[in-house]
Amino acid sequence: MSGRGRPFVVMAIVGVMLLVACSVRTPRDGFTAARRGELANQAGTAGEQAGVQGGTATASGQASTNGGVNGAGGATSGAGGTSAGGSSGVGGPTGGSAGATSSGSTVGVTKDTITISAMAGFSGNYGAILTTIYDRGFGTWVDDVNAHGGIYGRKVVAKKVDNQDTVEGGVSACKTIQNNGSYLAVSIVGFGGADVSSADCLDRAGIPDLGLNLSGWSNRWARVYSAGDAGKQAKPMASYIRDVIGDNGRIGIIHTNDPVNNASRAGLADELHRLGMNLVHEETVSVNQASYVAPMTNMKNARVTTVALIENTNEVIGTIRDAKSIGYNPHYSGNFWVTDESSSGERALYDGIKALRNYSSTNSPGYADYVAKAKKYGHGDVITTGTAALYGIGLLAGQVLQNAGPNPTTAGLPGAIESIVNYNNGLTMTLSFGKGVKVAEVGMWPIQCCNSDNTWRGIGDPKTFF
Amino acid sequence: MPTVVLNGAFVGLVYGLLAVGLVVTYRTSRIINFAYGETGMLAAFFYFDMRLGRSTSTIQHDHGIGLALPAALLIGALIGLAMEWTIARPLRSNPTLNGMVATIGASLLFLTVATHRWGIQVRLTRPLVEGSGVRAAGLTISPSQLLIGGCALAILAALAALYRFTSLGLRFRATALNPYGAALSGINTNATSMATWAIAGALSALSAILIAPLVAPNVFFMTLLALRAFAAALVGGLTSIWGGFLAGVLLGVFEGVVAYKSPIAGVTDVIVAVSIIVLVVARPGGLVRAQY
Numbered sequence: 001m002s003g004r005g006r007p008f009v010v011m012a013i014v015g016v017m018l019l020v021a022c023s024v025r026t027p028r029d030g031f032t033a034a035r036r037g038e039l040a041n042q043a044g045t046a047g048e049q050a051g052v053q054g055g056t057a058t059a060s061g062q063a064s065t066n067g068g069v070n071g072a073g074g075a076t077s078g079a080g081g082t083s084a085g086g087s088s089g090v091g092g093p094t095g096g097s098a099g100a101t102s103s104g105s106t107v108g109v110t111k112d113t114i115t116i117s118a119m120a121g122f123s124g125n126y127g128a129i130l131t132t133i134y135d136r137g138f139g140t141w142v143d144d145v146n147a148h149g150g151i152y153g154r155k156v157v158a159k160k161v162d163n164q165d166t167v168e169g170g171v172s173a174c175k176t177i178q179n180n181g182s183y184l185a186v187s188i189v190g191f192g193g194a195d196v197s198s199a200d201c202l203d204r205a206g207i208p209d210l211g212l213n214l215s216g217w218s219n220r221w222a223r224v225y226s227a228g229d230a231g232k233q234a235k236p237m238a239s240y241i242r243d244v245i246g247d248n249g250r251i252g253i254i255h256t257n258d259p260v261n262n263a264s265r266a267g268l269a270d271e272l273h274r275l276g277m278n279l280v281h282e283e284t285v286s287v288n289q290a291s292y293v294a295p296m297t298n299m300k301n302a303r304v305t306t307v308a309l310i311e312n313t314n315e316v317i318g319t320i321r322d323a324k325s326i327g328y329n330p331h332y333s334g335n336f337w338v339t340d341e342s343s344s345g346e347r348a349l350y351d352g353i354k355a356l357r358n359y360s361s362t363n364s365p366g367y368a369d370y371v372a373k374a375k376k377y378g379h380g381d382v383i384t385t386g387t388a389a390l391y392g393i394g395l396l397a398g399q400v401l402q403n404a405g406p407n408p409t410t411a412g413l414p415g416a417i418e419s420i421v422n423y424n425n426g427l428t429m430t431l432s433f434g435k436g437v438k439v440a441e442v443g444m445w446p447i448q449c450c451n452s453d454n455t456w457r458g459i460g461d462p463k464t465f466f
Numbered sequence: 467m468p469t470v471v472l473n474g475a476f477v478g479l480v481y482g483l484l485a486v487g488l489v490v491t492y493r494t495s496r497i498i499n500f501a502y503g504e505t506g507m508l509a510a511f512f513y514f515d516m517r518l519g520r521s522t523s524t525i526q527h528d529h530g531i532g533l534a535l536p537a538a539l540l541i542g543a544l545i546g547l548a549m550e551w552t553i554a555r556p557l558r559s560n561p562t563l564n565g566m567v568a569t570i571g572a573s574l575l576f577l578t579v580a581t582h583r584w585g586i587q588v589r590l591t592r593p594l595v596e597g598s599g600v601r602a603a604g605l606t607i608s609p610s611q612l613l614i615g616g617c618a619l620a621i622l623a624a625l626a627a628l629y630r631f632t633s634l635g636l637r638f639r640a641t642a643l644n645p646y647g648a649a650l651s652g653i654n655t656n657a658t659s660m661a662t663w664a665i666a667g668a669l670s671a672l673s674a675i676l677i678a679p680l681v682a683p684n685v686f687f688m689t690l691l692a693l694r695a696f697a698a699a700l701v702g703g704l705t706s707i708w709g710g711f712l713a714g715v716l717l718g719v720f721e722g723v724v725a726y727k728s729p730i731a732g733v734t735d736v737i738v739a740v741s742i743i744v745l746v747v748a749r750p751g752g753l754v755r756a757q758y
Binding site: 125126127128129286287288290291293294295297298313314315316317318322324325326327339341346 | 469473587599605694723
């Protein structure tokens with residue numbers, strides 16, 4: 001290479017290494033990331049449907065402004081129904097719509113339809129997977145709701161909006177939503193900053209955004225709601241380690257240096273301190289790191305008895321494998337990496353590990369219900385806990401629409417989201433917003449490796465504290 | 467510490483192996499092939515399909531390596547040939563930077579194709595050799611790691627013999643030293659270039675297949691490893707096969723020691739990157755100068 005070209009190449013390579021070191025997350029764990037925020041559920045289709053039917057109703061109960069209470073009438077009829085398959089119904093929220101204006105004046109709402117937009121990187125690197133799970137999971141929810149009359153008699157029209165997994169794509173998705181006549185925007189997942197840029201843009205545009213798996217958060221956002229905050233998802237792990245795994249000894253955290261895992265690590269560390277547990281050692285690793293012998297040797301030397309794996313699937317596999325190679329076998333727990341896809345391949349490594357997940361397992365009643373519906377509506381060609389999670393997101397969206405009441409208004413939408421309290425649809429994580437709360441508290445599913453088909457086995461109900 | 471150093475040496479063998487392939491290409495074309503890792507990844511995933519079936523999460527069957535391994539090496543070589551034909555050759559008279567940028571484009575293309583074909587989840591695989599490994603310095607060294615060490619040494623010896631004792635190697639060296647002079651002497655530089663890219667492609671495929679069982683391979687598994695290999699090749703001297711290999715091994719050990727000893731979490735990559743800058747500035751020609 002010429003003397004002139006060489007410095008460029010050196011700087012280019014080193015620059016990329018620094019970028020990786022300081023880095024933006026490169027998601028590699030497949031569905032994991034996509035599931036991170038997905039947890040939501042719906043309060044039960046049946047209840048929802050009941051509300052729909054009854055919802056001709058009227059403004060009689062809708063006047064409640066905070067959505068926390070229902071009024072009489074149609075809104076009430078939707079509450080308390082149990083979702084098919086035994087998942088508990090939402091309990092009752094519901095809420096009245098905050099606004100009492102006529103539906104004719106609300107963007108995205110007509111006499112016969114209500115339109116929502118669902119954003120994800122459908123043309124990004126994970127586009128094929130996202131498209132598959134969206135079409136099967138979310139599509140099942142749309143078909144099911146509409147087959148039962150829609151929400152308050154309005155058919156749900158779901159628009160798939162591509163955020164391209166880029167910052168620019170997120171802004172473009174926001175512009176699309178501003179022009180496609182949507183009542184509600186749901187951000188399923190957005191890599192590469194797409195979720196944050198779209199949220200920021202939608203907030204400025206005055207359009208409420210229900211963001212699942214948001215990789216960032218701004219306190220100045222007024223209309224963005226986060227369901228599945230990474231820190232909130234990690235909090236339950238502290239009491240889980242103490243009371244379910246049964247280790248109140250020496251705890252260690254190994255985490256991948258990316259925004260989501262950093263936030264998750266912070267949430268867990270705070271909770272460990274709050275509970276007075278003994279966090280004795282922490283290690284930070286890079287995405288796709290080649291070896292974990294050094295960090296796990298440090299864990300071993302620190303006599304850590306339970307290691308919390310706040311990493312992506314690839315790093316987790318390497319971490320456990322390298323720990324074994326140095327004869328170190330502590331307890332493990334973790335969250336985001338706990339996918340059925342990886343457990344089928346790495347059963348020998350994972351066997352017996354107790355972890356937490358933001359969506360349920362194949363042995364949950366909600367899953368069986370989903371499977372039946374997916375088959376019923378012709379989406380049964382791909383059925384996984386990943387597609388079930390997308391169905392759960394549909395249920396959550398449906399609950400928000402339900403809470404918005406029979407005469408939904410844009411101004412009333414924040415109240416409809418905030419009235420999601422103690423929400424458990426049996427498929428995704430439990431969620432609690434509340435009046436003025438924009439980042440939901442999260443309840444996680446306890447699971448253990450593994451069922452006979454190598455999927456993770458549910459070992460209880462989702463909780464925020466074990 | 468001995469455990470970390472020994473493990474680092476085996477990690478370094480991986481970097482070294484990849485660096486060798488980069489050097490082989492660079493010597494002839496003066497292009498750093500940024501799609502080198504992705505070439506191997508593609509070939510490795512075809513190998514998985516042929517050997518274990520198309521499911522990424524289960525092993526449907528195991529047809530063995532008899533057909534899959536040669537086919538994967540051939541696929542790697544063909545990808546190398548295609549890149550020579552579409553990138554290296556048309557851009558030969560242009561600044562080398564153009565060719566390098568084109569290989570970055572190729573790497574993105576390969577990743578996109580692979581993502582759509584196989585998804586992003588971790589691919590279940592099976593090592594070329596099974597066994598419980600051997601224990602040394604508190605570390606269990608897996609048969610796959612031992613195989614990588616053996617293959618790396620064998621490949622280095624074979625390349626040395628090729629360059630030193632064969633007429634093809636003589637043409638490689640002539641083309642590397644002065645492509646215009648070689649052409650004037652009657653050497654078909656197009657053919658030597660094609661052969662070089664094909665060898666590098668096959669080498670990338672073999673490296674990826676050897677490395678995959680050591681990591682949790684998804685379609686990105688070679689990308690960051692190759693980045694380390696680029697650094698090793700640069701530090702080693704870019705034109706020296708032994709230099710690149712040696713730098714790779716040293717990088718692996720250095721990385722492990724830094725990760726083990728660093729008092730601040732998360733700075734390993736930063737320290738390694740800064741060290742590379744310092745080293746390259748202090749010794750611009752690399753650790754080893756090529757002997758043509």
